[in-house]
Amino acid sequence: MDLDPDLSALGALGGFFVLRTGAPARGAPPTLAQAYASGPPEGGADPLAVRIRKVARTLRAPELRVAASLAHQGLAARLWSVALGCAALYGRLPDLDPRLLRWDPEGSMPDDLWLSDVRPLPVASLDTVVREGHLAPLTAALGARHRISPGLLWGNAGSALAGSVRTLDRWARKYGRADVAERARSLAAALFAHPDLSGTLDPATGRRRSCCLHYRLPAGGLCGDCCFDRPPGRE
Known part of the structure; x- marks a missing residue:
């Protein structure tokens, strides 16, 4: 299709x-290319810093490092879901070049994204489009600004990818679309073969091998795939 x-x-x-297309309804939010840049765009705010402060305020994160990890996971989940959803349903995916994809850093969750132009690409480009085009520069940007290890951030990405697959699988079971579930699982397996993602989850349990730091929020507990059995520092 x-x-x-x-x-x-x-x-x-x-x-x-969901991915909105065309011009945003209000103004022109920054592109993700601007968010991944080393500093704010000329004459404007730093989109990545704005998003991290927004998450910190909303979740009452005790430090920006925690908010940065959770902001990263939220954006990774959106990018994987959009790309994998298109690949599984359409058998194609749109070009999600960071220069074409606009993002509202002050928006609610899930992250608000707009694609200015829908340009079809083959599903074989899924890894290049998301991991290489978005997650690698996002990981580099956050690593340069905050004390977050690449292993934690790639763990976020692996967890987000697995979550997208589970959602697609549930939808496919409900609507009798075994082809969609199979395509999503096959594509995800190829993505997890890359060294950035290959060690992020335990293949036997599906639990991740790093922690996103969610437990450090005031009301935070453990995520369903957390590497811990109980929050660190708590009996």
């Missing part, structure tokens, strides 16, 4: 999968 200009099929999968 060819990509339609509105990517309307994604709407049935839930908020993490």
Whole structure:
């Protein structure tokens, strides 16, 4: 099935999968290319710093490092969901070049994204589009600004990818689309073969081998795939 200009099929999968197309309704938020840059765009605010402060305020994070990890995981989940959802449903995916993808750092969760132009790509480019085009520069940007290890951030990415696969699998079971579930699992298996992602989850249990730091929030507990059995420092 060819990509339609509105990517309307994604709407049935839930908020993490929806991708708006065309011009944003209000103003022109920054592109993700600007967010991954080493500093703020000329004459404007730093989108990545704005997002991290927004997450810190909303979740009452005790330090920006915690907010940065959770902001990263939220954006990674959106990017994987959009790309994998398109690949599984359409058999194609849109070009998600960071220069084409606008992002509202002050928006709510899931992250608000707009794609200015829908340009179809083959599913074989999924790794290049998301891991290489987005997650690698995002990991580098956060590593340069905050004390966050690459292993933790790639763990976030692996966890987010697995979550997207689970959502697609549940949807496919509900609507009798075994082809969608199979395509999503096959594509994810190829993505997890890359060294950046290959060691992020325990293959036997699906639990991650690093922690996103969610437990450090005032009301934070452990995520369903956390590497810990109880929050560190608590009996």
